[in-house]
Amino acid sequence: MRKNIVAGNWKMNKTFPEGVELIQQIVNQADVVKNVELIIAPPFILTAEASKIIKDSAVKLGAQNCSNYKEGAYTGEISASMLKSVGTEYVILGHSERRKYFKETNEIINEKIKLNLEIGLKPIVCCGEVLAEREKEEHFQVVNKQIKEMFEGMNAENMKNIIIAYEPVWAIGTGKTATPEQAQQMHLFIREKIKNSYGSQIANDISILYGGSCKPSNAKELFANPDVDGGLIGGASLKASDFIEIAKSF
Numbered sequence: 465m466r467k468n469i470v471a472g473n474w475k476m477n478k479t480f481p482e483g484v485e486l487i488q489q490i491v492n493q494a495d496v497v498k499n500v501e502l503i504i505a506p507p508f509i510l511t512a513e514a515s516k517i518i519k520d521s522a523v524k525l526g527a528q529n530c531s532n533y534k535e536g537a538y539t540g541e542i543s544a545s546m547l548k549s550v551g552t553e554y555v556i557l558g559h560s561e562r563r564k565y566f567k568e569t570n571e572i573i574n575e576k577i578k579l580n581l582e583i584g585l586k587p588i589v590c591c592g593e594v595l596a597e598r599e600k601e602e603h604f605q606v607v608n609k610q611i612k613e614m615f616e617g618m619n620a621e622n623m624k625n626i627i628i629a630y631e632p633v634w635a636i637g638t639g640k641t642a643t644p645e646q647a648q649q650m651h652l653f654i655r656e657k658i659k660n661s662y663g664s665q666i667a668n669d670i671s672i673l674y675g676g677s678c679k680p681s682n683a684k685e686l687f688a689n690p691d692v693d694g695g696l697i698g699g700a701s702l703k704a705s706d707f708i709e710i711a712k713s714f
């Protein structure tokens with residue numbers, strides 16, 4: 465069964481005490497959210513503490529990234545198994561900021577996806593075009609290539625544990641949101657692509673989230689689309705009431 469999901473990507477925001485406070489606020493308000501998987505992805509320093517705070521709630525724990533190496537001499541990196549060991553269930557992979565500032569390629573993201581699946585974590589895999597590509601009407605082509613290369617070597621069984629997030633880069637943190645029609649068009653395109661590679665059952669069951677300036681005022685019209693199964697939320701996930709309001713938009 466396809467799940468509705470709202471996931472908060474905190475990015476590099478919140479100190480430890482500020483983060484603890486925000487997690488507590490989210491947990492306190494989470495019981496009004498029905499039929500939606502609510503995920504928070506705070507910075508790494510909060511992961512272990514977040515795991516304790518959300519323990520008896522419906523809130524699930526995610527991370528914003530992890531290494532493409534399993535373990536060893538990779539200074540400054542965090543491994544998938546470290547994340548798993550403190551209760552992480554989901555890991556955002558291939559976010560456009562990772563691609564832009566840290567030069568992540570589809571090949572590196574593919575390695576990360578494989579490692580996460582092997583460890584038992586569920587990747588939230590991001591794709592999406594930049595503004596110039598949308599303006600040249602290359603967005604389908606771009607997303608097609610990203611999906612093909614990031615999911616290289618995956619089988620249908622693997623896809624059962626994967627979530628896709630379509631995040632047009634021109635809409636991330638810009639206040640500019642894709643129209644519901646633009647979102648639906650691309651989500652349907654992605655679902656068709658998954659269907660062609662892995663069959664109708666997998667395509668029907670996979671959750672495809674929209675990300676890019678999603679907020680309480682536009683979440684309802686975005687989530688109303690048949691192929692939009694929720695959101696990956698940046699800015700608006702840093703305020704508990706906005707995050708919960710978005711999750712109530714189904």
Ligand code: PEP
Nearest residue numbers: 636637675676677698699
């Ligand atoms: C994101 O970074 O994944 C995102 C969607 O950010 P924002 O909601 O701030 O546009």
